[in-house]
Amino acid sequence: DAKTTQPTSMDCAEGRAANLPCNHSTISGNEYVYWYRQIHSQGPQYIIHGLKNNETNEMASLIITEDRKSSTLILPHATLRDTAVYYCIVRGAWGQTGANNLFFGTGTRLTVIP
Amino acid sequence: DTGVSQDPRHKITKRGQNVTFRCDPISEHNRLYWYRQTLGQGPEFLTYFQNEAQLEKSRLLSDRFSAERPKGSFSTLEIQRTEQGDSAMYLCASKFMEDTGELFFGEGSRLTVL
Numbered sequence: 001d002a003k004t005t006q007p008t009s010m011d012c013a014e015g016r017a018a019n020l021p022c023n024h025s026t027i028s029g030n031e032y033v034y035w036y037r038q039i040h041s042q043g044p045q046y047i048i049h050g051l052k053n054n055e056t057n058e059m060a061s062l063i064i065t066e067d068r069k070s071s072t073l074i075l076p077h078a079t080l081r082d083t084a085v086y087y088c089i090v091r092g093a094w095g096q097t098g099a100n101n102l103f104f105g106t107g108t109r110l111t112v113i114p
Numbered sequence: 115d116t117g118v119s120q121d122p123r124h125k126i127t128k129r130g131q132n133v134t135f136r137c138d139p140i141s142e143h144n145r146l147y148w149y150r151q152t153l154g155q156g157p158e159f160l161t162y163f164q165n166e167a168q169l170e171k172s173r174l175l176s177d178r179f180s181a182e183r184p185k186g187s188f189s190t191l192e193i194q195r196t197e198q199g200d201s202a203m204y205l206c207a208s209k210f211m212e213d214t215g216e217l218f219f220g221e222g223s224r225l226t227v228l
Contacts, residue, residue, distance in 0.1 A: 036217075043219030044157060045116070045207050088154055101147060101170065104156030104218060 004088045009109040012082075018075040020108050022088030025069045031092050033064060034102065035073045037084040044087065044104070047073065078112045085109050115142060118220035120206050126226045127196055130186065132191045135223040139208030146189050148181055149205040150174065157205055163189060165213065196227045 005023040012018040024033065034049040048055055048062045050071075055062045061074040075082055086106040119138040127133050139146045144165050149157035160179070161171045165186040175181075180197075183189040193200055203222040 019164075041221075043207070043221050044217075045219070046216040085156075101159040101162055102157075103159065106154070106156050 004090055004105055006086075006088050006105065006108045008106070009111070011111050011113055012075075012078045014080060014112050014114050015077055018073075018078040018082065018110060018112070020073040020075075020086050020088075020110065021070065022073070023070045024088070024090045027068050027090050028092075029068075031090050033062065033068075033071050034091065035060070035062065035090040036087045036089065036102070036104070037082075038087070038107070039081075039084040047086075078110075080112050080114065083110060083112045118206055118208055118218050119216055120204075120220040120223045122223055123221065124224050124226075126228065128228050129196060129198060131196055132192065132194045133196055133206050135206075136223075137189045137191070137206030137208075137220060138216055139188070139206070141187075143208035143210050143218070144186065145211050146183055147207040147209075148189070148191050149207065149219075151203040151205060152201075152221070160191075161184060166185045193225070196225075198227045201225055201227045 003034055032049050032051050034046040036044040037047055038044045048057055048060050050062045064071045085107040087104045089102050121136045125133055147162040148160040150160055151157040159172050160175050161181050163183040166183050178194045181191045203224050205219055205222045207217045208221040209217050
């Protein structure tokens, strides 16, 4: 799986958009970008994933650059409950050889400030 | 609650003792994963099952570790002759094989080896 690079920590004011960057310059054409988050003392929680196109769901938006070498997770209106560690993960499609699990890095610790 | 359930949530043991953790996945999920997470690090893959078959094991899964999923439903992770370095959060996750995205995690079992 391609490695990802994320800032160690970020702060965001409550109610503002949180933009979390991720670099994955060695991503290959069939690898997806996944985002998970982990709130303190809980298991990781899936947020969103994408391949080439930008994606949006009820939790967040995922913007992937045209060359696919980086992406940004956007939480449009951050709340205190969004304080967590956010993991950007790159992996192949489930079922492909060597792509049947997730490799987490150390993620970005997002702190939402009142 | 129909999420992934893990038991016990906390376990304190003395070095050299054996411990066993149990995971009950979401009922229709045929894939089950075990991860380990130490303080300040992201989760690290240990092993996964598809139904009752253990299909992949990480090099992190030493000979003292054994995982089973005998009937393709719940799974157990046993650690024999525990060492202080085994202290970690042990996370279980499950997914339906055909789904493209989400891996559902449990709350984890925290092990402290004294």
